[in-house]
Amino acid sequence: MKHPVDVHVGKRIRHRRWMNGTTQQQLAESVGIKFQQIQKYETGTNRVSASRLWDIAHALGVGIDFFFDGLEQSDKAAGANDLPGDILNDREALELLRSFYAIPENQRKRLFELARVLSEAA
Numbered sequence: 001m002k003h004p005v006d007v008h009v010g011k012r013i014r015h016r017r018w019m020n021g022t023t024q025q026q027l028a029e030s031v032g033i034k035f036q037q038i039q040k041y042e043t044g045t046n047r048v049s050a051s052r053l054w055d056i057a058h059a060l061g062v063g064i065d066f067f068f069d070g071l072e073q074s075d076k077a078a079g080a081n082d083l084p085g086d087i088l089n090d091r092e093a094l095e096l097l098r099s100f101y102a103i104p105e106n107q108r109k110r111l112f113e114l115a116r117v118l119s120e121a122a
Helices: 004-020 024-031 035-043 050-060 064-068 071-077 091-102 105-121
Strands: none
Touching: 004 035, 004 050, 004 064, 004 091, 024 035, 024 050, 050 064, 091 105
């Protein structure tokens, strides 16, 4: 049985990998493992050791704490908002985020405000 913390950490690995535009193969090569192991980490099937998580964090350019962000809220937030429960595994949502952060900051702020107004009007 998958432990909820392992699943959460795996989702965060996938999220960051997607945001960087890194493939499972590229990440695996950078930490010295096979891409199938990355797949198992991302689904929470296999638990990530501390040293391996350290290597993954370094390869993805984040601190270890990134993988645990939101863990406390994940149980509380289930069903508490309008977002799909598994948004970090939604390819379209991650692609939208990647595209959003590719926009220059001043334009990104304007787009954000537009999205907020549109969502409130809906």
